[in-house]
Amino acid sequence: MFKKFVLTVSLAAVMAALTSSTLSAHAVNQYGSSDPRFIHETVARNSTITYRPVLFSSPDVGVVEVVGDGSTMLDVAVYDMKGNLIIHYAGYSPRVTFYPYYMTGFYIKVRNLGNVSNTFTLHTN
Numbered sequence: 001m002f003k004k005f006v007l008t009v010s011l012a013a014v015m016a017a018l019t020s021s022t023l024s025a026h027a028v029n030q031y032g033s034s035d036p037r038f039i040h041e042t043v044a045r046n047s048t049i050t051y052r053p054v055l056f057s058s059p060d061v062g063v064v065e066v067v068g069d070g071s072t073m074l075d076v077a078v079y080d081m082k083g084n085l086i087i088h089y090a091g092y093s094p095r096v097t098f099y100p101y102y103m104t105g106f107y108i109k110v111r112n113l114g115n116v117s118n119t120f121t122l123h124t125n
Contacts, residue, residue: 042119043074043112053081053105054124064108065095065123072114079107 043049056062066076070092077088078096081104087096090113100106112118 037124039122040119041122042117043110044117045072045112045115048109048111051108051110051122054108055103055105056100056125057103058100060100060125062098062100062106063095063123063125064097065093066110066120067093067123068118068120071116072112072118074118074120075109075111075113077109077111079109081105081107083107 039051041049062078064076064078066074068074073090073092074094075088075090076094076096078086078098080086086106087098089096108122108124110120110122
């Protein structure tokens, strides 16, 4: 009986720890801004902003959309936690979709390909 109680309490503690770490997980950019599910930001000329980690889960489709101000082309790239490029696309308002192979964090990089700054909005699901 005592072993069952200890096992139940241990399992509850593990579940609570996992839940709190999942709830507290959020993506931040290089300046410490919070979750980029929707963010409005300016990237300097020929510069990159990195958001990490952004959680996506399988089997849902991952969507990253960047709507630029039209002054320069932007490149949006998604990398897994090991640094492998998953997908990227360049344009004035690039959008990429991908299928995460399991629930994990991904890096999102928005690179300004022009010689003037670009104010953009980033949306993820």
